[in-house]
Amino acid sequence: MSRFRTLGGLPLENHYGEPAPGEFPYVRGIHPGMYRDRLWTMRQFSGFASPEETNERYLYLLKQGQTGLSVAFDLPTLMGYDSDDGIALGEVGKCGVPVSSLEDMETVFRGIRLDEVSVSMTINSPANILWAMYLAVAEQQGVPWAAVQGTLQNDILKEYIAQKEFIYPPRPSMKLVTDVIEYSARHTPKYNPVSVSGYHIREAGSTAAQELAFTLRDGLEYVDWALERGLAVDEFAPRLSFFFNVHNDFFEEIAKYRAARVLWAETMRGRYGAREERSWKLRFHTQTAGCSLTWQQPYNNVVRTAIQALAGVLGGTQSLHTNSLDEAYALPGEEAVTLALRTQQIIAHESNVTAVADPLGGSHFVEELTRRLKEEAGAYIARIDAMGGMIPAIERGFPQAEIASASYRYQREIESGERIIVGVNGYAQAEERPLELLRIDEAAGERQVAKLARLRRERANGRVRAALDELKRAADEGRNTMPEVLEAVKAYATVGEICGGLREVYGSWTETAVL
Amino acid sequence: MSQRIRVLVAKPGLDGHDRGAKVIARGLRDAGMEVIYAGLRQSPEMIVNAALQEDVQVIGLSILSGAHNAIVPRVLGLLREKEMDDVAVIVGGTIPDGDAVELKKQGVAGVFQPGAPLEEIAGFIRRWIEGGR
Numbered sequence: 343m344s345r346f347r348t349l350g351g352l353p354l355e356n357h358y359g360e361p362a363p364g365e366f367p368y369v370r371g372i373h374p375g376m377y378r379d380r381l382w383t384m385r386q387f388s389g390f391a392s393p394e395e396t397n398e399r400y401l402y403l404l405k406q407g408q409t410g411l412s413v414a415f416d417l418p419t420l421m422g423y424d425s426d427d428g429i430a431l432g433e434v435g436k437c438g439v440p441v442s443s444l445e446d447m448e449t450v451f452r453g454i455r456l457d458e459v460s461v462s463m464t465i466n467s468p469a470n471i472l473w474a475m476y477l478a479v480a481e482q483q484g485v486p487w488a489a490v491q492g493t494l495q496n497d498i499l500k501e502y503i504a505q506k507e508f509i510y511p512p513r514p515s516m517k518l519v520t521d522v523i524e525y526s527a528r529h530t531p532k533y534n535p536v537s538v539s540g541y542h543i544r545e546a547g548s549t550a551a552q553e554l555a556f557t558l559r560d561g562l563e564y565v566d567w568a569l570e571r572g573l574a575v576d577e578f579a580p581r582l583s584f585f586f587n588v589h590n591d592f593f594e595e596i597a598k599y600r601a602a603r604v605l606w607a608e609t610m611r612g613r614y615g616a617r618e619e620r621s622w623k624l625r626f627h628t629q630t631a632g633c634s635l636t637w638q639q640p641y642n643n644v645v646r647t648a649i650q651a652l653a654g655v656l657g658g659t660q661s662l663h664t665n666s667l668d669e670a671y672a673l674p675g676e677e678a679v680t681l682a683l684r685t686q687q688i689i690a691h692e693s694n695v696t697a698v699a700d701p702l703g704g705s706h707f708v709e710e711l712t713r714r715l716k717e718e719a720g721a722y723i724a725r726i727d728a729m730g731g732m733i734p735a736i737e738r739g740f741p742q743a744e745i746a747s748a749s750y751r752y753q754r755e756i757e758s759g760e761r762i763i764v765g766v767n768g769y770a771q772a773e774e775r776p777l778e779l780l781r782i783d784e785a786a787g788e789r790q791v792a793k794l795a796r797l798r799r800e801r802a803n804g805r806v807r808a809a810l811d812e813l814k815r816a817a818d819e820g821r822n823t824m825p826e827v828l829e830a831v832k833a834y835a836t837v838g839e840i841c842g843g844l845r846e847v848y849g850s851w852t853e854t855a856v857l
Numbered sequence: 858m859s860q861r862i863r864v865l866v867a868k869p870g871l872d873g874h875d876r877g878a879k880v881i882a883r884g885l886r887d888a889g890m891e892v893i894y895a896g897l898r899q900s901p902e903m904i905v906n907a908a909l910q911e912d913v914q915v916i917g918l919s920i921l922s923g924a925h926n927a928i929v930p931r932v933l934g935l936l937r938e939k940e941m942d943d944v945a946v947i948v949g950g951t952i953p954d955g956d957a958v959e960l961k962k963q964g965v966a967g968v969f970q971p972g973a974p975l976e977e978i979a980g981f982i983r984r985w986i987e988g989g990r
Binding site for chain 1 (some may be wrong): 870871872873874875876879880882883884886894896897922923924926927928951953954970971972974975976
C-alpha cells in the first residue's frame with residue numbers, strides 16, 4: 343500500500359494524466375517521482391558582519407535542519423574590493439560577509455565539512471577568486487575536489503542587465519566565466535559553475551516573461567562561449583543550473599517554471615544537439631520575491647512568502663530560499679530567518695503537496711499560461727538572437743530598457759490604485775508594531791581592517807607578487823586563468839589585489855544608464 | 858511661467874540596485890521636473906560637483922545598502938564647504954526611523970522609506986522649493 347495518501351486516507355498516485363514527469367521536455371518536472379523521491383533543498387541565503395559571525399549563523403542554520411548553505415557576500419567583496427579599501431567605507435559586512443582573503447574563507451567554513459554540505463555562493467565578477475578560495479579550503483580539509491558539491495552564481499550577464507555588480511567589460515568577463523566552466527568540467531564534476539539567474543532581473547522590475555526570456559538567453563550565451571572554447575556540449579551543459587524568482591502571481595509563476603523547462607530542453611536538444619538527458623534538464627533554485635516585501639505591516643510578509651514558496655514547489659523547484667519578514671528593512675534576524683525556514687518545512691511536511699508531481703498539470707488555465715509564456719519568451723529570445731546575441735543586446739541597452747519600462751508601469755499601477763498592495767495603498771494602518779532588527783556591529787568592519795593589515799605583514803609577499811604577475815601574464819596571453827588564480831589565493835593574495843591585477847589587463851566597465 | 862525644478866538623482870555607494878532610483882527619476886520627470894540621472898556608484902564628491910555644474914535645487918540620493926550613515930553626512934559636508942546649503946538633499950531607501958531622524962537633524966530635507974508614493978515625493982519637493990527653503 344502506498345504511503346502517499348490524503349489526510350483522510352485516500353491513496354494517491356505519483357502523478358495524474360499524461361505526460362509523466364521526467365519525460366522530455368519535462369513540462370511536469372525533471373524527475374519521475376519529484377518530491378516523493380527527494381524534497382527540495384532548503385537553502386537560506388545568509389552572511390553578515392564578519393566571517394566569524396557568519397560561521398556561527400551557518401552552524402545554527404544547519405542545526406535547525408537547513409540542508410544547504412548559501413553565502414551572501416558584502417558589497418565590497420562583490421565589487422572586488424578589500425575591506426580596507428577606502429571605497430568600502432561604511433559597507434563592510436553590511437549586506438553580507440566580507441571575504442578579502444583565503445583566511446576569511448577558512449573562518450567562514452570552520453567546522454563545516456565541504457563534502458557533507460552543498461554550498462551556493464552568490465558572487466559574480468570576482469566569482470573565479472572566491473571559487474578558488476573555496477577549493478583551497480576543501481583541499482585543506484582533505485576533501486577531494488571531485489566530492490565538492492555546490493553552486494557558484496558566476497552569472498555576469500544579468501549583472502549588466504539588472505543587478506549592476508560588474509567590474510570588467512562584458513567580453514573579458516565572459517572569458518573569466520568560461521574559464522570557470524572549463525576548469526569545473528575538468529576538475530569538479532559535482533559542482534555547478536554557473537547559476538543562470540532570473541532572480542535579479544525580476545527584482546529589477548521585469549515581467550515574468552522577460553525574466554524567463556533574458557535568463558534563458560543568458561544561458562545560451564554561456565553555452566555558445568563554452569562551445570567556442572572547445573568543450574563539447576554534454577561535457578558542461580549538465581552542470582548549468584538556474585535561479586528564478588517567485589513573485590506574487592501564483593499561477594503565472596508556476597507556468598513560468600513549466601515553460602522554462604520545455605524551452606531549455608527543446609533548445610539544448612534541437613539547437614545544440616545535446617545527446618545526454620542531463621543536458622536537457624533545467625534544474626533550478628527559487629527565491630521568493632524580495633521586491634514584493636513591504637516595509638509597512640511587515641508581518642504580512644510571512645503570508646506573501648508562504649504563498650510564493652508554495653508556487654515554487656508546485657512549479658517543481660530543486661531548492662528554495664524563503665525570505666524573512668524583516669528583509670524590507672535589513673538583513674534578517676535569527677528569529678525571522680527561523681520562521682522563514684519553518685514556512686518551507688510546513689509546506690514540505692504538512693501540506694501534502696509533495697505527494698503528487700505537477701498537481702496543476704492538465705489544468706486548462708495553467709497549460710494555456712505555460713504555452714503563452716513560452717511563446718512570449720521565445721519571441722524575446724528570437725529578437726535577441728537577431729541582435730547578434732546577449733552582449734550586443736546589453737550594449738544597446740535592450741533588456742535594461744524593457745525592464746525599466748515594466749518596472750515603471752508596475753509602480754504606476756500601484757500609484758493609481760489599480761494594483762493593491764495590502765498595508766501600503768490599501769488597508770493601511772497608522773500605528774505599527776516596531777520590529778526588532780538585526781544591527782550590524784560597526785566594529786566588525788574595523789576588526790576586518792585590522793586583520794587585513796596583519797595578513798599583509800605576515801604573508802610571504804614575494805610569493806604574492808610572483809603569483810599576481812603570473813596571473814596578469816595568463817590573462818594577457820588569453821590562457822585559462824584558474825590555475826593562476828588558485829596559486830594567488832593560496833599565497834593569500836586578496837580579492838582586491840587579484841581584481842586590481844585583472845582590471846589592469848581588462849579595463850573596467852561603466853554603464854550608460856537607461857531610464 | 859515659473860522655471861522647472863531641477864533635480865539630480867544619484868546612487869552613491871557600491872550597491873547597484875537602481876530600480877528605485879530610476880523609477881523616481883522617471884516619476885519626477887513625469888511630474889514636470891528637470892531630472893538629471895547621475896547613475897551608479899557616485900562618490901559624494903562626484904555628486905556635489907554634478908549638482909554644482911547642473912545648477913540643481915534638489916539632490917535625491919537612493920541608498921539601500923545600509924551605508925547611509927557613512928555617505929549622507931559627507932554629501933552634506935561638501936555642500937556646506939561649497940556654500941551650496943540652499944540645495945535640498947532628500948534620501949530614499951531602507952533608512953530605519955531612528956536614522957531618518959538623525960539624518961534630518963544633520964540637514965537632510967526629507968527621508969522617504971519604501972512604499973512612499975511618487976506623488977508624495979514630488980509634492981514635498983514642490984512645497985520645499987516654493988517655501989523658499
